[in-house]
Amino acid sequence: MDLKAETREFLATRRARITPDKAGLPAYGGNRRVPGLRREEVAMLAGVSVDYYTRLERGNLAGVSEEVLEALAEALQLDEAEHGHLFDLARAANASGAARSRARRTPAPTLRPAVQRILDGLEGAPAFVRNGRLDVLAANQLGRALYAPMFDSLERVANKPVNTARFQFLDPSAAQEFWGDKAARMSHDAVAILRAEAGKNPYDKDLTALVGELSTRSEDFRRLWASHDVRYHRTGTKIFHHPVVGALELDYEALLLPADPGLQLNVYTAVPGSPSHDGLQLLASWAATREHEAATEPRRR
16 A cells, blocks of 8 residues: 555545534635635644645655644544544554564464354354454354355355455445445445555555455445545444345444454344344254255265
């Protein structure tokens, strides 16, 4: 990733969305040439010189203090994810050459057997572990069944983890059926998660390759990537349109794995006694039958 370009576009897009009225500033003159705040207005709100802010927006965060970053985040009215992204960009800009070299050489985290046992022990709750690139590294039986359209997608790359962004943008018809009227929101969130990961790990070659492929093959991805939106994926509710059991409304929790930096465990549950709870039980029965048939198929041959 081009760190300076990332920083430049992120700050410029955040500035463009803040109007003088939203910032509590008088809008002098009727013909403003920019959609949001001018650079001098951001500089005034952040308490820095125009020249200094201009340097920051050109992508140079080297040597910037936390106090200035906090003031800038407040001036641009950044939310929690955007605030974290700004600080991630600054950390990357101020990393030593040795630290950058280590980042390029750091092997991808692998799933420990203990984590797989935790997954398998979560009966009745679909669960999987993913990294920041949205690679699904492991899932329990019910998790694989829930995400069957993704695991069965023709765009899945052999001998590589299932990737939710690849499914979303390279198999759009299947993704539309799976997410229904929330498909556009899911696409936006997938890109925002990848953009946040790019701030944390700008030297991740696999992430760069994924973004390059999706940018080449999907116009929707290119459009959303250009927005520079970022998002944390922690908790919420999703509605799935499963091809076997129909609609499932499930709450999810994303649990970070402190011993495995960059990995998180996502767990889905349904409200007890709800139609979605009954649907999960039906899905579990289907999953068990499917895996039994897959295990016995070679014997029949």
